[in-house]
Amino acid sequence: MWATGKNPFLSRVMAVRRKGRAPMPRGASVRTTISDIAIGKFVQIWFQTAGCVWDRMGQCTMCDYGAGPAPNVNEMISVVKQAIENARREEPLGVLYVSPSGSFLDAREVPPRAQVEILRAMKAVDAAEYVFESRPELITPDSLRMVRNELDSERVVIETGIESDCDWVLRYCHNKPGMPEEFANAVQVGAAYGIDVVANVALGAAFLREAEAMIDARRTILNAYRQGAEAVILFPLHAKQNTLLADLLSLGVYRPPWLYSIAVLLLSLPTSLRRKTEISWYRDNSGSLPAHASPRNCGTCDVEAFLLLDAYRSTHDPAHLRAMVSSTCECRSTWLQDLTINSGETIGHRLLRDYEIAAAEVGLAFDVEVPPMVRQQLVDSVPGHLLGREQGLKSMLDAASIGTGPVHT
Numbered sequence: 001m002w003a004t005g006k007n008p009f010l011s012r013v014m015a016v017r018r019k020g021r022a023p024m025p026r027g028a029s030v031r032t033t034i035s036d037i038a039i040g041k042f043v044q045i046w047f048q049t050a051g052c053v054w055d056r057m058g059q060c061t062m063c064d065y066g067a068g069p070a071p072n073v074n075e076m077i078s079v080v081k082q083a084i085e086n087a088r089r090e091e092p093l094g095v096l097y098v099s100p101s102g103s104f105l106d107a108r109e110v111p112p113r114a115q116v117e118i119l120r121a122m123k124a125v126d127a128a129e130y131v132f133e134s135r136p137e138l139i140t141p142d143s144l145r146m147v148r149n150e151l152d153s154e155r156v157v158i159e160t161g162i163e164s165d166c167d168w169v170l171r172y173c174h175n176k177p178g179m180p181e182e183f184a185n186a187v188q189v190g191a192a193y194g195i196d197v198v199a200n201v202a203l204g205a206a207f208l209r210e211a212e213a214m215i216d217a218r219r220t221i222l223n224a225y226r227q228g229a230e231a232v233i234l235f236p237l238h239a240k241q242n243t244l245l246a247d248l249l250s251l252g253v254y255r256p257p258w259l260y261s262i263a264v265l266l267l268s269l270p271t272s273l274r275r276k277t278e279i280s281w282y283r284d285n286s287g288s289l290p291a292h293a294s295p296r297n298c299g300t301c302d303v304e305a306f307l308l309l310d311a312y313r314s315t316h317d318p319a320h321l322r323a324m325v326s327s328t329c330e331c332r333s334t335w336l337q338d339l340t341i342n343s344g345e346t347i348g349h350r351l352l353r354d355y356e357i358a359a360a361e362v363g364l365a366f367d368v369e370v371p372p373m374v375r376q377q378l379v380d381s382v383p384g385h386l387l388g389r390e391q392g393l394k395s396m397l398d399a400a401s402i403g404t405g406p407v408h409t
């Protein structure tokens with residue numbers, strides 16, 4: 001049997017998958033993007049590290065951040081400080097986001113001296129909000145005391161990539177370690193230090209179909225707010241290079257989310273929560289590498305749909321979302337067809353069929369890698385919100401006030 005929470009099969013698939021990947025180039029570097037948001041300029045600075053430790057362990061079926069030699073810590077500090085200094089030119093500076101492609105608070109990735117120096121440099125720049133990313137289990141009284149010593153500004157936010165709050169989805173779809181309760185703990189610790197801990201929630205996990213992914217994302221968002229999250233950011237997934245999603249896409253068993261689905265998911269949230277829920281990375285150009293496929297509709301209406309999501313992002317006016325879901329484009333009916341739930345199919349058995357396809361693609365023997373007892377455990381432990389997906393989809397569509405026609409077979 002597999003140890004609790006572990007998925008050695010997906011870890012092996014990812015290890016094989018990442019073996020041929022080119023390492024990140026040697027040296028220290030940063031990537032900066034600037035966009036407009038309601039409170040001013042949003043400056044995002046990503047800096048290079050040796051990569052996330054979980055990436056090296058074969059985790060996270062959707063992640064393309066990569067790994068490479070650890071940069072010299074002095075060079076790392078120097079290039080990040082310069083990028084932060086450059087952010088001063090952006091006025092008004094709404095959000096200053098500075099993060100590695102992984103976890104800021106992981107000393108194996110960002111040495112403690114670099115954490116301190118980077119936070120100090122952030123504090124020296126006047127921004128309405130300061131943000132970095134870290135995994136929830138690294139948010140502890142000790143780590144936040146250090147953050148507060150260096151960055152005592154009013155609004156400090158830590159984004160945590162929880163993806164889903166369902167341990168079955170985390171284990172069998174994302175292969176992302178972590179326990180759902182870690183986020184609730186992180187929120188509480190954050191509150192004690194006056195730091196908002198925000199949940200980054202994924203839409204479009206490997207092995208889930210369109211409606212299932214929406215149901216899981218909605219449940220995760222609602223639970224994150226119940227656990228005290230100040231805000232949630234929804235990330236529709238892209239099938240990026242060097243990810244399992246890209247393989248599943250080429251094998252015909254994956255499609256990134258429809259843009260309609262993003263709109264419906266947001267519309268289905270209670271108004272007070274929708275206002276606090278952001279969307280990010282729905283556009284093709286937001287990742288670190290070009291994606292094989294990105295969230296999209298049919299191609300013909302994508303430009304208009306992206307503009308509607310942009311308009312929603314900067315105003316939070318649901319009229320933009322409603323305009324999208326009442327589109328007259330022909331692809332609306334194809335999307336509704338994609339939402340159709342095949343009541344005769346069990347999720348667990350379908351997932352195992354997809355595992356078999358994924359195993360063959362990387363030359364692994366499915367029967368050996370996923371023994372019968374594990375298969376049975378996987379099938380028997382499908383969570384209630386996915387077993388009850390017909391009802392979950394209906395509730396979501398009702399909450400979003402979408403008239404769709406039939407959604408069952």
Ligand code: SF4
Binds near residue numbers: 052065101102135161
């Ligand atoms: S998704 Fe986050 S935790 Fe997972 S490998 Fe990528 S950076 Fe690490």
Ligand SMILES: [Zn+2]
Binds near residue numbers: 298300301302331
């Ligand atoms: Zn269309």
